[in-house]
Amino acid sequence: MMNKLFSLFAALLFTMQSFAQSDYYKWELQNLSDISRLAEYRVGKMQQLSSYDRSGGNDDGFSGKYSYIRKEGNDLVLADIKGAGIINRIWTPTPSNDTIQFYFDGEKVPRINMPFIDLFSGETYPFVAPLCGNEIGGYYCYLPIPYEKSLKIIYKGEIMKFQQIQYRELTHKEKIQSFSWEYFNSNPVLSEISQTWKHMSLSSLYNDEIKMRKINFTIKGGKEQQIFTLQQGGRIVGIELDSDYNLQSKSDKLIFKAKWDNEKENAIDVPFQSFFGYAFGKPSMKSMLLGATQAMCYSYLPMPFDGQANLSVEYKSGNKEEEITLSGRIYYTEKQRDKRREGKLYTQSRREYLPEPGVPYTIADVQGKGHYIGTILIAQGLNEGMTEYWESDDCSFIDGEMRMHGTGSEDYFNGGWYAVTDRWDRGISLPIHGSLLYDIKTARTGGYRFYLSDKINFNSSYVLTIEHGPEGNKLDVDYTSVGLFYADKPQFKNQYLTHVVNEVPRRDILLPQDMTMRLYWFTQASFNGSSMIISSKREDHWTTNIDFEAVPMVQFDLTGMDNGKYKVTVVHTGSNEARPFSVWQRTNQVSEWISGNNNVQTTSYAGEIEISDQIKTLTLRKKKMDNTELQIDYLIFEKIE
Template sequence: MKFRIQIILATLFAVALTQRLVAVQPGRYDWAEEIRTLSRPDQLPRYRTGCIVEEISSYDPTGGNDDGFSGRYSYIRKENGKLVLADLKGPGVINRIHTPTPTCDTISFYFDGETTPRISLPFEDLFSGKVFPFVEPVCGNEIGGFFCYLPIPYEKSCKIVFSGEKILFHQIQYRNLPGYDVKSFDTNNIPADVLDEVRHTWKTPAIPANARVAGSRTTLEPGKEIILYRSTRPGRILGFEIDGGTSFEGLNKDVILSVRWDNDKTEAIYAPLQDFFGYAYGKPAMSSVLVGSKDGVNYCYIPCPYDQKAEIKLIYKQRKGVKQEPLRISSKIYHSDKKRDIAAEGKFYATWNREINPPKGRYYPFADLKGKGHYVGNVHQAQGLVPGMTLFFEGDDSIRVDGVMRIHGTGSEDFYNGGWYAVMDRWDRDMSLPVHGALDYSLPMARTGGYRLCLSDKMSFENDFYFGIEHGPEKNEYPVDYTSVAYYYCDRAPSQHREPTEELRTVYLPDKHTFYPQLMDFNLARGLKVSLDDYVRTEVTEQSGKIRINLSEIPEGRYRIYLTYLEKSTGADFRLWQRQNPITEWKSSRGSGAVREKCPLGEMYLTPQTASLTIEIRKNGGAGTFDFECLCLEKEGNQADITR
């Protein structure tokens, strides 16, 4: 009897294994189909079983912050005086190359042991659009970063060699394709029309074609909920749009988007609406190809297959002691009756998280998932809790797939295909691109944010997936307020979700603000010449002159004023004004070279109409220069300091 049971169990196991292998049978790799994943969101739910995603980057393996600055960790070995950046074993495909520091030195790709490279071009032309097929929109640059999403397949191997003496930051993400019949990259076999498809799709968010539309107009009352869509038959959501005008904007994120599939015990999506659609600090900020806001409409065109039933609703959380107005909501749900292929497709989920001052020494978690699926992107708001430079955005991303660290990045903005925060025309403002972008950037508010969608570069997992990011350059010590939504597909719902409490639904407003020379917004009056380096260096060309600093980013209130300036032998006199009202008397900056750090200079009340500070400078005998560094404002009655 025992023997017969063993035979039966073995037979059942063999049948189950055979069914699984048939469902994921590797086949011929198709380059055109690979690149079409960038323009075919309908392919997003499909599993990629057995395809291991990894990354080679210039990160500092010691745990320090030398993620490319010295170039020490930016190559794996030297050959004939050149730097080998990667030596990949096939079959596989490179899905993404990123750097904030391309050069004119040659980068070469050697395939399958060949001694002549099939790709050889200046590193910067991998992103310039000058060399086919490395053209827009799959290759390009913005917000300080250069990116290449052109798939580069290889059959047996791919070695990447850099001819320069030094290379700085880079990330090379690739996917192993065991068992697949892969033909190595060949420019003669690249159909140009597939690049045109991507270009067309990425121009504007695409409303799903051939879909049924379920529309509604209703009013959402505080403390109530409304159902936007409900189905009790198999199918899929192809996209949805929710229009509330400007009513979703503001510092209170009290409207919750709640979505549930089938008989899942927990919601597939349970997140403040603002955060799911990529708002930043109360305002719309993301307009990606799949999810975001445009012209007042919040949209999501990420396909969501389900097995039996679906429900989409909005919940309006009540806030204590605050009058909340009813919201007029209109929506469109695009859907079809196409059933989910259970063996080949996952269901869509989104995990929301916010941590105010997370524990030191621990990564901030975007996602900690169990099951089989793939990660397709995230949105991330990053707020510093101490005034100053946005050093918290030095933190590296780290991804474990099925218990093994597969990806380790080189800095937060690098994960979002950007680079060089606080540098003019780099990562210095909000910028929304088709699959990545910067949500915001403000030095005085000590905040930023980013998003990235993973299409061809989606990250598959068989059992578990963890994605965390550092807060601070090293050891996760910088006090921050991080908010995120992670988008992914999986064969099961999350075991729980985080409840957006009233505190977690409220946008944090700092009460200390630092204005640095870089990115300082100022105007000059006649009589003053200005240059910038570590200081704002001014020289009076007539008897006196003025420099006005714009403070419009700062919330209304009464502030104490502090200035860091340099005393020197040629130091002029200066005084502060708010519009036509003097704040201080004349003060001399003449001295022996001392730095007057954070010198208190009075106070002012800021309103949207009076949000500026003017420094008037006059000659003091033959002395006519005034050099200042940081302007600091501290709100009266500020909160308790959060120290590092």
Template sequence: MNLIKSILFVFLFVFVSSSTPLIAQNTYRWTDELELLKRVDKLPEYRTNSLVEQFSSYDRTGGNDDGFAGTYSFLRKEGDKLVIAEMEGPGVINRIWTPTPTDNMLYFYFDGQKEPGLKIKFSDLFSGKVYPFLKPVCGNEIGGFYCYIPITYKKSCKIVFDGPKLEFIQIQYRNLPGKKVVTFDGDPSQQHKSLIEDVNKLWADITPEVSGFTTGQSANVSTVEQSFTLKPGEEIPFFKQNQPGRIVGFTIDAGSSFEGIYKDVLLSATWDNESVEAIYAPVADFFGYAYGKGAMRGMLMGKQGAANYCYLPMPYDKSASMKLIYKKRADIEQTPISVNVKVYYNNHPRNVKEEGKLYTLWHREKPELGEFFKFLDMKGKGHYVGTIHQAQGLRAGMTLFFEGDDSTYVDNKMRLHGTGSEDYYNGGWYAVLDRWDRGNSLPLHGCLDYSLPMGRTGAYRFFLSDKMSFEKEIYHAMEHGEVRNNFPVDYTSIAFFYADRPLQSKMEPTDELRKVYLPREHVYFPQMMQFTPGGGMQIINERGIRMITKHKGEVRVMLNDVPEGKYRVLLNYYEKPNGADFQVWQRQKRLSDWISSKGGNPENRDGLQEGDIVLPDLNDPKREVRKDRVCVGEIQLTEQTNSLTFHVRNNNGADQFELDLLILERID
């Protein structure tokens, strides 16, 4: 018996001793998640059964009330507070976004506890004032407030908002099955502080280099550099390997040769002799150019100076090849392009069971009204890591197509539903000053461009800790329009994802699809006009541009963004009892005679034209008419003559000319 007991004792000792490290290894802390925000080398790794989902304030009726009323911004009320999210663990919150933060408190109740484990002002998730929610991992720009500091929980998490109303919100989280998760406590230990400093330093670097990403499986890089001249109709390989390895990053420098309305140079990459290219797209689209100009400058991809860069890891099993293809056109003269390429790679093979290969899907389409624009719709196992998107409206006017929500189905279940297109890109409030009003790049997201006269915008977003895994299939798409995809658009996108199987097909960038769309009508809205008053003119910018003068004055309006050409000038303006006289000039060239904007009594129908709209005045609801699309002349627009000047004179005490819209209509 003693022998048997001794054997059992030894067995138990060995078992416990050997199992203890396994338990320790399975312990998962919030710093493990934080590490993912700098460990780009881990991007190819699968996350089996760890699926991303989201609470958001989207309109459940299919309408466009995605937060204004606050109807869908909470799950239930508890007393005078709002429960805005409730997750069963183990899990982690990876992203919190809003364009409407307040100073109300947020309470995070972890693991069924009666007292909150985290109390913080909603606004301080983004202010950079409260540790560990520091900038730039948390912050705001382009109209949106975002937080990527992970918040882990062992069993559950309930988030409560201490206020009567919450507006727009997205809370993105994922389950962590099989992990012994340590609940977030915000411990400011030196080790934690050092890691946060490392992440913030990487995110804050506006001149990213490959050296920032050469760790783990991306370490020990070699460099291949090649310079060549690419002629129309040619294709030139610049990287080829016939052994396992991975590309850690690459740069392509061709000066300004990829700019312009023709996107005729394609980037092509093939892994392991697959029949369909893993990358096949116009270079300009791949690197986030916006309608002919370099625009994206993120942490992982973009253009810096003359060099285009990509630091997404690309593992392969047996071989890899990359090349540039210069598509030839019959109708225009194309010039040779001088190119310098650097590829950073190593010989670390892909772990087939644990890693996917990088694939991209280029897609340009004018989707039918009522149909979604699809970023990616595929079967297999993998994870989605990035979107670059150019959004062109096909109807002049406000960019209402960007009201469309993103929608993501993974393994036959809707996991994420957004609240608007700019919200998906961590932005908000398009056509509002210093919000979503121009291109601006941040580490993982940004606005590529915004132009009301051209009816276009664009954006990008990359996913690190919040990459969207799928086991069987994924459907990731974007609406276009306020409701039911009701706005005609021309959308171009590139989807970036890692997967366990090659692409089955690709879209060919034809001559037409490689050309930037140019609208024929351009509308200038008051809130985005660039104007300069002169001659003592007073300007009030409310519903329109109200020009007020005691005697005479001028206001110059810049006609930015619009291509050179011949245009008809149309005005929407208000006739009212205090309406002044006005003339329109293009620099020293007079377009119109004096036109009176005095009148507007709807009781007298004389002088009303078809299309005139009787409107209430700010002071007198019975005495105002809006004149629509009044032609005041034609102009030849160049870079030197891209302005109009309104001369305004007082008409017997009538001292105001109020411009609503300025419209340019192209003349062939």
């Protein structure tokens, strides 16, 4: 009888333990959809394996030298982790059909045994979209992969190139079972995540607790206006500010501020365009947590506080008669912060023009206990016609220890291959990461990334840096960033610049390979290396009789360039068939007729143009009666006003 009771007790204990482990994994999965938990502290040690060049060079995966920890026969061991933990993120821009294997808890047979690319296709259950997918050049997997005792990851291809594997080591208090395909057979959690990533619903997160207050206010230049206050403990869960052209045009002069309780420093003190993810004056970031559309600036980051909350907006305009009217909605609950379990939201807003050579740019430098949940970064290159500064690695120091080292700036934002068509080549917003823009002619780009189940917890400090150049931090750049985190107290000041003194002269270079263009009906174009050869024959057609003297050959799109006045220079090479050409802006002739010598590269000043919202094109024309062929090497735009 005693043996039966003992067996029954042991079985009951095992069932309870199994339920607890299964329940913990469910909790981990729900962190990907329940953003109300973002403020909650977590334990465990965050780590990342990656293919970064240990020598300090830029071989971060090109040769595959640093992409694995050892070989076992012909197999590459990507990870060999002891103890319990969870893989939170896997990234690569170079997936393949070669097999990847996951061996759990010392088992001889892999539980996961599949083509590497299937981790990211979004079609192999449970590695499904939107947790797994690819865009802007990067392939990412955010499905948590738990392991109870150990995990070995084997790659059975000849070469593994770029990769990052982020994981969290669990403490002895956290119990979890290793990955099981069967777990997902009847579990709706993946569909719940998918629904949340497609459409954020505050009412489903906070139920009947949520309250809403409408706001409408006018701010004069040089003034600060309080827009919301709450005098008892609670949490702000949503901010929606109606946007229009007036707000967008003044976003660089508006500062969004928040202060919790009786703290001396503002918890949030950030320019509108930085906090809501504008890219050079235009709405760009449209994540599930924070962003801006043409109609609205929004934040759904939970902001818990103990006794008092104040939101305000400052209008930094030198014209005191100028004013702006903003309206919107603030959503909140009266559920007080749990001081033992939750931090308060803080931001570090920074801008650094010409970072110090040899020293990486600092995005976040936090002292205290908390966890990091997001990065927004805008970059303006100061070396014309190139964005090589984006070849820079991120680096995270957690509690004084370097635990995460990336392989390139776009890689950090789950992208890959900047300046390559259909990769990191434009602004694309996804639920938790994206590219804010990419434009090589103005040397601009930027990205954002938010952390959910992979949020980076720290006990005493967290420092996040990013380089400015592939090696040695040597390239000139203008970085603007926002780091977002939850912590137990404020311990910093924001460091953003509003104006740059002694600005380095910068020119925009339009290379043919990066041009968006329209060819006239009887014009043909081909490439000679990085130059473009334009051929246009005389044609007696009604379309060529619209213009009396100068017939269009090609029109270049200048979208992405700032409005203003520019000096324009054309660098071109003549040929046997070359005839004079001229530069026009719509129906206005900018230049005189320009000629060149055969096989000689010539730099010809064209004149001045003005770029506006309505006119963002430039056209090359020929004389009506000519047959011509000319080689355009590049165009130079020097802003003068």
